[in-house]
Amino acid sequence: MYKINVNTTDTFKLSKDTLKALDSVEISSDTYHILHENTSIKAKVLKSDFNKKTFKIKVNNNTYNVDIQDQLDQQIEALGFEIGASRQVNDIKAPMPGLILEITVKVGDYVKENDTLLILEAMKMENVIHSPREGIIKSIKVNERETVEKNTLLIEFES
Structure with missing residues (x-):
């Protein structure tokens, strides 16, 4: 199960099966055409940081900041630790x-x-x-x- 935060205001939970069920076609290295419930969606990845699992995505002319947490990230958060936190070495x-x-x-x-x-x-x-x-x-x-x-x-x- 993935926990997806959009613009730090909306949170969604998606399973791997739900993600696999999306009908998507990669148009170029950062642009996708997606069909979801008979609706055509054009998505473009504007910025990505795979280590922090953060993305800036343009969907049908609207821009969204997306943070993705996998099961391990969610367990770390539930234990009270901050994901990606590191002490600065001085x-x-x-x-x-x-x-x-x-x-x-x-x-x-x-x-x-x-x-x-x-x-x-x-x-x-x-x-x-x-x-x-x-x-x-x-x-x-x-x-x-x-x-x-x-x-x-x-x-x-x-x-």
Whole structure:
């Protein structure tokens, strides 16, 4: 069962069987022609975020913001957790004791998610520490060739 919120005001529940029963034809990669109860509907996906399950859809010249929740999303919500919520990471700590081999960023640098921040050698292995988010480097608390313990603060992001 899917829970579908439209424009944050209307909520519908649809089963997979109901969705399969729709008579739809894909006209182009983002445009569909749908027949529902002998009514012709033209739908165009204007914007989509598959990770957040949000869509902006134009249906017969009306635009709708649509949020879709599958069964897992509904269970998470019922337990009182927020779907898609994540704590913003503002600092990077050493995941293990080791030696800082290289620092690839400097204070004030803008980094993207997954950019390399530094290389930590632990047990003769080089561990690349990547940025968990986009942001600006606020401070670097360690130096190259410095040994660190587990949970030592390495880098801080601006909030």
